[in-house]
Amino acid sequence: MAAEQKAFGVYVHWPFCLSKCPYCDFNSHVRHASIDEERFARAFAREIEMTARRVPGREVSSIFLGGGTPSLMQPQTVGAILDAIARHWHVARDVEVTLEANPTSVEAMRFRGYRTAGVNRVSLGVQALDDASLKELGRLHSAREALDAVAIARSAFDRYSFDLIYARPGQTPQMWADELQRAIGEAAEHLSLYQLTIEEGTPFYGLHAAGKLQTPDEATARALYDVTQEVCAHHGLPAYEISNHARKGAECRHNLIYWRGEEYAGIGPGAHGRLDIDGTRHATATEKRPESWLMRVEASGHGTITDDSLNSEERADEFLLMGLRLTEGIDPRRYQALSGRPLDPKRIALLREEGAISVEADGRLRVTKDGFPVLDAVVADLAA
Numbered sequence: 001m002a003a004e005q006k007a008f009g010v011y012v013h014w015p016f017c018l019s020k021c022p023y024c025d026f027n028s029h030v031r032h033a034s035i036d037e038e039r040f041a042r043a044f045a046r047e048i049e050m051t052a053r054r055v056p057g058r059e060v061s062s063i064f065l066g067g068g069t070p071s072l073m074q075p076q077t078v079g080a081i082l083d084a085i086a087r088h089w090h091v092a093r094d095v096e097v098t099l100e101a102n103p104t105s106v107e108a109m110r111f112r113g114y115r116t117a118g119v120n121r122v123s124l125g126v127q128a129l130d131d132a133s134l135k136e137l138g139r140l141h142s143a144r145e146a147l148d149a150v151a152i153a154r155s156a157f158d159r160y161s162f163d164l165i166y167a168r169p170g171q172t173p174q175m176w177a178d179e180l181q182r183a184i185g186e187a188a189e190h191l192s193l194y195q196l197t198i199e200e201g202t203p204f205y206g207l208h209a210a211g212k213l214q215t216p217d218e219a220t221a222r223a224l225y226d227v228t229q230e231v232c233a234h235h236g237l238p239a240y241e242i243s244n245h246a247r248k249g250a251e252c253r254h255n256l257i258y259w260r261g262e263e264y265a266g267i268g269p270g271a272h273g274r275l276d277i278d279g280t281r282h283a284t285a286t287e288k289r290p291e292s293w294l295m296r297v298e299a300s301g302h303g304t305i306t307d308d309s310l311n312s313e314e315r316a317d318e319f320l321l322m323g324l325r326l327t328e329g330i331d332p333r334r335y336q337a338l339s340g341r342p343l344d345p346k347r348i349a350l351l352r353e354e355g356a357i358s359v360e361a362d363g364r365l366r367v368t369k370d371g372f373p374v375l376d377a378v379v380a381d382l383a384a
Contacts, residue, residue: 008058009257010085012044013268014070015290018102021138022203023165023196027270027288028068037077040290043297044267045084047286050301051265052088055275058263060089062096062254065119071101075113082118096159096253098123103149103162104141111156122153123192123252124162129179133168150186161190161252166224167216168196173223177231184235189250193228194243195221225373242325242372259326261319261334269293269303281310312339317383324379329366347381 016035017028052058063085065078078099085091098121099114101107111122126146128134134143141149146162153160164183166176183191196215198208207213216224229239237245241259244252257264266273270288274281286303287293293303310318316339323330336342348365351357356371356378371378 007061007253007257007260007262008089009062009064009254009262009264010048010060010089011254011264011266011271011273012063012065012070012081013266013271014065014067014073015269015288016072017067017069018072018104018140019138022207023137023199025199025202026068029290031290035072037074040294041077041080043294043303044081047267047297047302048081048084048265049088051267051273051275054277055263055265056089058089060085060091060095062257063091063098064254065097065099067100069102069107070099071107071110071114075110075117078114078119079117096121098252098254100125101149101153102141103146108145108149108152111152115156120157121159121161121252122157124149124153124160126150126162126183127165128168129164129182133171136169137165147186154188159190159250160188161192162187163192163194165194165196166228167221169214169216171216171224173220173227176224177227180228180231181235184232184237187237189237190244190246190252191232191237192244193232195225222373229369238327240327242375256326259322261315261322281315283308283310315339320383321379324365324367324375324382327366329360329364331364333363343382344384347384351378351381 013027015027015029017030020028020030063082065073065081070078082097097119099119100123101111103124103126114122124146127137127139129143129146131142134141134146150160150162162183164179166180180193198205198213198215204213208215215221232238232245236247239245240251241255244255246252256262262274263276264274266284266286269286269290270293271286273284275284276282283306284304285306287296287305296303316335319338320330320335332343343365348357348359351371352359355368356374358366358368360366367375367378
């Protein structure tokens with residue numbers, strides 16, 4: 001029997017935003033001058049070509065245009081990038097092509113152009129459904145604009161998702177439950193629900209350190225997490241990953257590639273990739289600064305600045321770290337095949353006794369509802 005076709009994804013990073021949100025530590029940049037999209041599109045195509053030479057013959061099962069704000073691109077720029085991918089790899093007939101978008105009215109009007117270009121799924125950065133919270137989060141859209149954009153997405157795409165941030169300053173579990181139920185009424189199949197984290201180097205970090213930004217205490221944050229799980233499950237969108245909820249069969253296939261430890265190419269400024277070359281897993285990263293990346297690609301065909309070969313232990317640890325985020329859990333046999341050693345049965349027994357993990361009849365390890373809030377500690381314990 002032929003080997004099962006493995007999933008292969010292509011991540012494309014568009015690094016520009018209209019403004020920098022105060023909680024964001026992603027590789028995003030504000031430029032007041034116009035962006036030369038044609039020049040960037042040529043560079044994306046060049047880096048795609050060079051990457052395909054390293055990993056030829058792949059079938060692309062998912063493409064994700066992330067950022068930054070990819071919905072600032074003209075539809076023809078998106079089309080040029082997708083055409084370049086199709087020139088250098090075979091693209092599966094049922095490929096999932098996701099584009100991240102901000103729900104401003106101007107960008108929402110481009111949705112039909114993206115659909116024509118080949119995008120078949122959109123992910124909207126709504127973040128909150130009340131104007132006061134949106135202003136506090138530094139968002140440029142109103143709640144009304146967000147819901148209007150969701151309606152346009154619904155009319156243009158069969159599949160769409162949107163993000164919300166919870167554990168915001170002053171937010172109570174009841175406030176979040178009400179907001180979440182409203183969101184579910186607008187969501188067809190998928191929601192990404194992220195707990196606000198204070199990242200070093202962001203404006204929120206400085207405000208928090210100075211005592212000018214108060215986030216919910218540990219008990220309230222746990223109550224907000226529990227409300228998230230309960231409300232979503234009740235309405236048919238259970239968690240399939242620690243921060244992602246979907247109806248059965250509507251999971252984001254691209255993100256599953258990351259969490260299941262599959263192979264993906266990273267294209268564009270600051271993009272990361274995982275490529276299998278001659279039996280070795282390579283962890284790649286490109287130059288973060290957009291203009292520096294552009295010059296590198298024009299000079300040498302790619303913007304790669306990191307290309308590390310992962311040893312068996314590193315690859316196994318990464319598989320554990322990513323795979324346990326999924327409610328489906330991991331197969332310990334795959335961990336053993338990657339690392340050359342089994343997980344410690346004593347540690348498994350202890351974590352099971354503590355209620356942090358379960359062991360299924362088929363041998364899979366899953367993190368429990370009580371284990372997810374302390375996932376990092378569970379992973380560290382198993383990997384030790």
